[in-house]
Amino acid sequence: MSQKNTRDPAAVGEAAARVIELEHELESAGTAALEGDELTFSREQLHEWVDTVVGVVASPGVGRVTLIHANGRESKIASPDLPFLLSKPAKFAQ
Numbered sequence: 001m002s003q004k005n006t007r008d009p010a011a012v013g014e015a016a017a018r019v020i021e022l023e024h025e026l027e028s029a030g031t032a033a034l035e036g037d038e039l040t041f042s043r044e045q046l047h048e049w050v051d052t053v054v055g056v057v058a059s060p061g062v063g064r065v066t067l068i069h070a071n072g073r074e075s076k077i078a079s080p081d082l083p084f085l086l087s088k089p090a091k092f093a094q
Contacts, residue, residue, distance in 0.1 A: 009034075058086040 016032035023030035033042040055068035060083040067075045 056086060058083040060084050060087050 012034055016034060020030040020032060033039045050067075052069045052071070053067045054070050057066040057068070059065070063078055063080050063083060065077045065079065065082050065086060067077065069075065
């Protein structure tokens, strides 16, 4: 299953604004990298961070993926899509 990397600038901007507004309500600052050098920098950092992953636990039932890093720390990602992308279809022995 492959997803196209299409970009809807309006949808991306709206999603970023929602996240920043929610963080503002929680009295926590947020920043958005939506294009250009800032987005390139963020993507590069994410790739380096993902390369530290030595284990993955996908939990589609709760919409969460837990990444286990080489240093033993865990990172949790809440997502409606990612756990399903990382899960293989069930196979039943015959």
